[in-house]
Amino acid sequence: MKISPAGLALIKREERFMPRKYLCSARKPTIGYGHVxxxxxxxxxxxxxxxxxxxxxxxxxxxxxYGAHVAKRLTRAVAQHQFDAMVSLCFNIGTGGFDKSSVLRLANAGSTDAAAITAAFGLWNKYTDPETKQLRVSKGLTLRRGREAAMYLRG
Known part of the structure; x- marks a missing residue:
């Protein structure tokens, strides 16, 4: 399975186009739509x-x-919009985070529990403050996880 144009559009909207190098939150040089x-x-x-x-x-x-990784980790068939939402999540949290996610566990279990799925996406809304090294909730990530959960649930 490969990401659809709608899935790519979601990632583009979330990542925003940056024509010049910048440092991502992990302090890695990045360009374009989140390309390290x-x-x-x-x-x-x-x-x-x-x-x-x-x-x-x-x-x-x-x-x-990211798409290849999600496809390898799925043990059951999912709808295109579900795959797209999971690829967006994986792109943002990394393959290691995705492997540990309850989003993947719920998908592999075939869950249709909207509240559980929304909550599972919502768990990935934090970042480490570079100054204090403390975990903080990000309003931007909270909104992104909501949009990914909505795509997963409704396409």
Whole structure:
């Protein structure tokens, strides 16, 4: 299974296009729609990219890593909109976080409990404050998790 255009659109809306390098919350150099700049991609440290280039990087990241990872971890068939929501979550929290998530457990159990699914997405709304090293709730992540849960539940 591969991410749909609607799933990519969700990630794009959540990540927002950044034509120049910035440091993500994990302090990694990032560009475009959340593409972490890898060894061999140093040109992105010094030059801007177009939206089309950012879209291509996002598609490649999702196909090669996040979409493939979600597909491998699922033990039962899911609807396209459910897969898309889980790929968006995995893209944001990483493959390790996704593997530990109750979202994955509920999907593999075939759960249709909307409250449990919404709560499972909602657990991933925190970040570590770089100054205090304490876990904080993020309004932006809370809203994102709500939109992902809505996609999962209703498409």
């Amino acid at each position: 700049i890898l060894h061999g991609e140093e040109r992105y440290l010094y030059q801007a990219i177009t939206e089309a280039q950012a879209s291509a990087l996002l598609q490649a990241d999702v196909d090669a890593k």
